[in-house]
Amino acid sequence: MQVLKIATAGSVDDGKSTLIGRLLYDTQSLTTDKLQAIEAKSKANGFDYLDFSLATDGLVAEREQGITIDVAHIYFSTGKKSYIIADTPGHVEYTRNMVTGASTSQASIILVDARKGVVEQTYRHFFINNLLRVKDVIVAVNKMDLVDYAKDNFEKVKADFQNLIDKSDYQDQHITFIPVSALNGDNVVENSNNMSWYKGQTLLDHLEALDAQDVYEKAQARFPVQTVIRPKKDEYHDFRGYAGKLYGGELSVGDQVTILPSMTSSTIKEIFFFDQKFDAAGRGSSCTITLTDEVNISRGDMIVKSNEIPKVDKQLTATVCWMDNKNLNPGTKYFIQSGSTRVLAKVNEIFSSVATDFTGEDTSKNSLALNEIGKVQIQLSKPLAFDEYSNNKASGSFILIDSQTNTTSGVGFIA
Amino acid sequence: MEVIEKTEIKNKERQILEVNALESEAIYIFREVASQFERPVLLFSGGKDSITLVRLAQKAFFPAKIPFPLLHIDTGHNFPETIAFRDKLVKELGVELIVRKVQDSIDQGKVIEEKGKYASRNGLQTTTLLDALEEFKFDAAIGGARRDEEKARAKERIFSVRDDFGQWDEKNQRPELFDHLNGKIELGQNVRVFPISNWTELDVWNYIKKEQIEIPSIYFAHKRKTFFRDGMIWSAEDSVVHREDDEIVEERMVRFRTVGDMSCTAAVLSDATTIEKVVQEIRNSKISERGARIDDKRSEAAMEKRKQQGYF
Structure with missing residues (x-):
């Protein structure tokens, strides 16, 4: 249903x-x-x-x-x-x-x-x-x-x-x-x-x-790897499955794919769901993929079609909704998490706060308080594969986690 | 388990994986728990929800084994059918089962047995559970609670952080957005994880039917010696419930909709002897599932209070 x-x-x-x-x-x-x-x-x-x-x-x-x-x-x-x-x-x-x-x-x-x-x-x-x-x-x-x-x-x-x-x-x-x-x-x-x-x-x-x-808007396929499945059983001795949830579009056996952020390429060999094999997986499915080549893939990497590469960068701009009692100030370090990827990040700059009544932006603000929405620039400690939010909601959004309290302090929509 | 080559069976007709949104979400959650935590554990009661969890966990990690143990908090008031079922399932899966008993908590003087005709060990489980989490240093406990069960549970997160005392701070919960599950915790804290949060009772039953998952026999209609109390049907087949003299025992055709502690789980009249009939019965039912849970009837905020103290 x-x-x-x-x-x-x-x-x-x-x-x-x-x-x-x-x-x-x-x-x-x-x-x-x-x-x-x-x-x-x-x-x-x-x-x-x-x-x-x-x-x-x-x-x-x-x-x-x-x-x-x-x-x-x-x-x-x-x-x-x-x-x-x-x-x-x-x-x-x-x-x-x-x-x-x-x-x-x-x-x-x-x-x-x-x-x-x-x-x-x-x-x-x-x-x-x-x-x-x-x-x-x-x-x-x-x-x-x-x-x-x-x-x-x-x-x-x-x-x-x-x-x-x-x-x-x-x-x-x-x-x-x-x-x-x-x-x-x-x-x-x-x-x-x-x-x-x-x-x-x-x-x-x-x-x-x-x-x-x-x-749903039409979008490109994004497969962030949650975990690598290695059964260590005789019958699956060499099995290396990449488990994740597929966002945006469809992936099929035979698709040429690129692994991010390393940019290595391979081809989809099999698509598993539990004990059954499929020729293709649709948007939203939690499946397990095997590749034709032995490549180094771990949690947080993203598998995409080779002709649909997202941005890979150590810097991004986003609209952020602040959810913490402690204000967001420039220079503060947070963990940025998007799906299975989590990297340390620093909010470099707050450009403006955005009024939620369509009256525009206030560029004089230098911090964001609880429930405020603003435009920010974020520096990442490692390259991240991401999309604009308008192109893909899953790979275009993230949360910011306070590195001291571990609370979810804010949510961002990548521009 | 044998892998079925669907493509060959269907003569090269293209097989596209159809998405069951609830199943896909639950599998995603299981994989996040396994990756984000050091020592997760699956809370297994032998009830249909935890049996469903086990199937989803199997799917999430296939062909590998479920990468965490099961924990049963044994009240000592279990339906015997449930225990037999539990042991069989664990053997088939090849996973570790840990059992911790409420009786031990009572013997150690940590909790005091309730007295009187409504005495139940349901509330006492919390202490045994928290002790077990501490003993094994579990940092994530996966449970089968669903938001549709009860209105305090409707506010529960998928990753629900508990403090050193196992307490739920319902007014100060982390927001959960998209599929970005934040499992970062401090030492001493732990997380309760609810992969089937968004399932309804009917969703669970439909899934059991579709997947042909085996469940304990007490979920199906059977003859049982019972008596009426406060408009509900209680089992009289054991010494757990303290029956008063004027409460007359009669044999009735009943089944159970939830399988909690025997002292707080009422039966319903039913002739649903098969899974198809059970699904049909649930579909037509006018009483909610927890309507037969005596522990919830104690007060309107009964569940919220128990959850604050660290209940499942």
Whole structure:
């Protein structure tokens, strides 16, 4: 079954948790015991409707404060697809959570309150989806019941949103507007009887119709080696398999390949998945490759097609989202990790901080604080094979690890 | 194991590896654990989730053996079927099995057995587990927890860092982005790793069916002496659960959806005697899997509290 990961971001009052609860409820994904717990809790809190947010806010602090602090993962499936929702808070102080949620998602839902229209938070959500190049974005204009299902409110949101789209440099993004009432269920799973003027799909119908080509950009094959498999068994005496996950494109037996960063070349001899051999492996598969030549390959090396070589350099520029309480200052050393590669690095220069509301860059900044986004130049201790993020998300992104605390301090998108 | 030359069987028709996203993700995680840590261990309970983990680990390193041992924290309240199954599996795989017993922790005075009709050893496991991790200097413990099981688990990372005391600091977790898993830790810290975080119960069952993975017989419907308590069905076939006099024992057709400690795992009425019927039953079920876990019913935050203290 196909798996679709969706990011949602929204503020406390947008009704995001209600929308997710509604999706679960209308797809019969809430089991009786969970539903009973929600009913009991809603009643205890004095609500006269079911508070679906109780299904998603998992930590004690979140239930106490009625807010979503962390990324929560919610699962439901239809007969056609399995869905994973990464649910994140929408406040500016949770920018890092939104970035985290969007990093593994192929689609995104941005909630807008039909009464308030496009607000500062909407700018930020769209900016992040733009920066992370989430290909399918759904703008769910919620609480239509509170504006008498008026088409005007919906059209106003569309028009205001167009201003943001005009500022975007990611023109291949698909953006769909859907008027919904999460509370009453209009256009979430069931078509609405209250908005005959809306001829489009319901939210779920839209998600169900999404295909791989709707959510993935075409990219070149990148195979970062995670580990070298040497069985030390008689029947596999000379076996040397390179195990990894394939990103971007397909690799086939017979392909001429180059190993980075050493730039040695060889040919793919076999492609294994468990105890079976295949002629080709597709994007996303965790397979094991053998080569025709004995070459020196270890963890962190990358196997690519010889006519599709990425950049190999000791210097890169990137947009970084900062996730640590300790500010990022020029000259500080971090480990940079991209997949299976980890090398020591130094942030040479911070060029600017970037506003998340499309108002531009501030070049006077010389450090980045928690939740800030900025453009930086990084010096690496060893050459790294990488792509521009817009060409390949896996080989075009990295995390920065604090060399003292070991925490993940930031994430970068290579320019 | 024999390698099947698929290309020859299918008369040179081009065989392209189809991607199962969840399986591929889990295999990727296993390979990262093996590479990033000095001494990983797979926590094996004999339940379907840890059996699934074993299959995924086999796939990740084939044709090599699984490069880490299995650790079973034995509460002494296991279903006998589970233990027999465990020993057979370990023999087939040729991997090392380490068993550490809760009874030993009790005898050493490290934990005190709970009393009364709801007495369970489930919570006591934490001490035995943490001691075992320390004894063998394991720096990564791989578990079969899934985010869909319970809402505190929904917030869990794939690489979840625990401090010297095994504690989970849920408000201060490392962000996890793309496939860049950060396994850097300080001496004394360890990491819990959850390769099937993103699987649902139905995903696990579908996988067991597709892969024809053998599982213990108690997952299938069978006749068992049981009694009702608090609307749930308890096994009466052993002395582990302290039954009250007014709780009447009857033979019923039941199966178990999770295989935890016998003292906290309730059965469900079922006539699903085959894997196909089990999948069908789960698909139609209106009760969540942990709905039959008595340990979760203690309070709304029961799991979060146990996790903070170092539970699985």
